[in-house]
Amino acid sequence: MGRRPHDAKGDGRGVSDSGVSDIRAKTGNSTRVVGAGRRKEWTAGIVNTPVWRASTILYDSVADLRASGARDTHHRLFYGRRGTPTQWTLADALTELEPGAEGTFLYPSGVAAIAAALLSVLAPGDELLCVDSAYDPTRGIANGLLKRMGITTRFYDPMIGAGIADLIGERTRAVLIESPGSLTFEVQDVPAIVAAAKARGVVTILDNTWATPLLFPAIEHGIDLSILACTKYVVGHSDVMLGSVTAAPGHFARLRETSFQLGQVASPDDAWLGSRGLRTMAVRLKHHEASALRIAQWLAARPEIATVLHPALPSCPGHDYWKRDFLGSSGLFAFALNGGDEAARAALIDGLDLFGIGYSWGGFESLALPIDPARHRTATAPDFAGPLVRLQIGLEDTDDLIADLAAGLRRFSAAM
Ligand SMILES: *Cc1c(COP(=O)(O)O)cnc(C)c1O
Numbered sequence: 001m002g003r004r005p006h007d008a009k010g011d012g013r014g015v016s017d018s019g020v021s022d023i024r025a026k027t028g029n030s031t032r033v034v035g036a037g038r039r040k041e042w043t044a045g046i047v048n049t050p051v052w053r054a055s056t057i058l059y060d061s062v063a064d065l066r067a068s069g070a071r072d073t074h075h076r077l078f079y080g081r082r083g084t085p086t087q088w089t090l091a092d093a094l095t096e097l098e099p100g101a102e103g104t105f106l107y108p109s110g111v112a113a114i115a116a117a118l119l120s121v122l123a124p125g126d127e128l129l130c131v132d133s134a135y136d137p138t139r140g141i142a143n144g145l146l147k148r149m150g151i152t153t154r155f156y157d158p159m160i161g162a163g164i165a166d167l168i169g170e171r172t173r174a175v176l177i178e179s180p181g182s183l184t185f186e187v188q189d190v191p192a193i194v195a196a197a198k199a200r201g202v203v204t205i206l207d208n209t210w211a212t213p214l215l216f217p218a219i220e221h222g223i224d225l226s227i228l229a230c231t232k233y234v235v236g237h238s239d240v241m242l243g244s245v246t247a248a249p250g251h252f253a254r255l256r257e258t259s260f261q262l263g264q265v266a267s268p269d270d271a272w273l274g275s276r277g278l279r280t281m282a283v284r285l286k287h288h289e290a291s292a293l294r295i296a297q298w299l300a301a302r303p304e305i306a307t308v309l310h311p312a313l314p315s316c317p318g319h320d321y322w323k324r325d326f327l328g329s330s331g332l333f334a335f336a337l338n339g340g341d342e343a344a345r346a347a348l349i350d351g352l353d354l355f356g357i358g359y360s361w362g363g364f365e366s367l368a369l370p371i372d373p374a375r376h377r378t379a380t381a382p383d384f385a386g387p388l389v390r391l392q393i394g395l396e397d398t399d400d401l402i403a404d405l406a407a408g409l410r411r412f413s414a415a416m
Helices: 029-035 062-070 085-096 109-121 136-147 160-168 188-197 252-261 268-278 281-300 320-324 342-350 398-415
Strands: 103-107 127-131 151-155 171-180 203-207 225-228 243-247 305-309 332-337 367-371 387-394
Touching: 029 281, 085 103, 085 243, 085 268, 103 109, 103 252, 109 136, 109 171, 109 225, 109 252, 127 136, 136 151, 136 160, 136 171, 136 320, 151 225, 160 188, 171 188, 188 320, 243 252, 268 367, 281 305, 281 332, 332 342, 342 367, 342 387, 342 398
Parallel strands: 127 151, 127 171, 171 203, 203 225
Antiparallel strands: 103 243, 225 243, 305 332, 332 387, 367 387
16 A cells, blocks of 8 residues: 655655655654655645545546556555555555555554464465464464464464574464563563574564554564554544554565455545544653553552563563663553452452543553453463553543552452
8 A cells, every 4th residue: 555655746845766755754753753644646735635535446548447457556546445545645654654664554453454464474384483472363363364274373482582593493484573562561572583583584573553663663673564553552542443564675565465365455534544643643652651651650669569561660571672672662551469359450440430441552541451461371371469450541641540540459458
């Protein structure tokens, strides 16, 4: 959908051959999310590319129709499934946010993006190495669809680092990385894993949803395919399902071809909401970061809490890698209670006023979720002193959230 626009006319503000403004390429994140993916030929002067809905595209003549089929349909209206400027705007914006990337394809959900990334690389007989702390539906793809296709998966310890080299065998075709891990937030040694994979011609696929390219520019770190559940921070308002895969040079053509064959297309309306959300993502992330960090530190000092799993805290496995590789932290983390059972944890969560109880994250509202990571592990067995709670810190006032959690911890202690 959105290869780096070689033929771009741009919006007339110092645009280079690559279609990306030289000035913008050197700017900070907040400046880049405002301008990325915008082209005058798609907006006609309107600030946001409007919603171009289409299935049929009409041609002037039989000759015109034939010619369109013969040329590359990238950034050209061809048929609705190949997208319109609404999807191209978001795809190009995501490509521009990943220095060194070749292109981005959009999907109707994050899980669809993960499945397409895997299918674009793997074939029957191949082996996938998948981190044990992967998002559970990613495990589902490996243990279901991939297994049925004759693709085997070995799950590895998120702290394996350079040790991944020992797992790479003749049939190993790809490594799936997720850093920090879902639920338990282990930060992986991505440079070491990338180096080991590259040495053996193995493709690296990263689920970068927690950090986004703003906090971890994945392609720059040598990742081949970088996945976002745009449902989370890109959309940012808990009202749209959307996913993306951004590819390093040499990986985009196969990704796009596979995605076309799967019939993948994100709706123009959803892509439009994604672009709308993206424009404020940098400023939202700064608030999520500051508020989540303060709350995590406050929790870490409480006697009811055994450990806080937040990449920016030394108590989090891989914290040193986070310090070395990441440009900041976002708003999702977890903590383990100091003892207590299911009922005590429910007493904490059920009475919260400002935290909703529900799946997903990345929106403007705070959420609390009971999590049981050990249930989803096969290669490692994380062990905690008590039950775990995952928090998504939204855009409310931090003091209000802390007061709500303090009352929750009192209910927890009373229920112990
Ligand atoms: C939510 C999530 C996904 C899946 O995204 P959906 O849009 O809900 O399908 C993938 N990876 C991670 C880490 C997630 O948190």
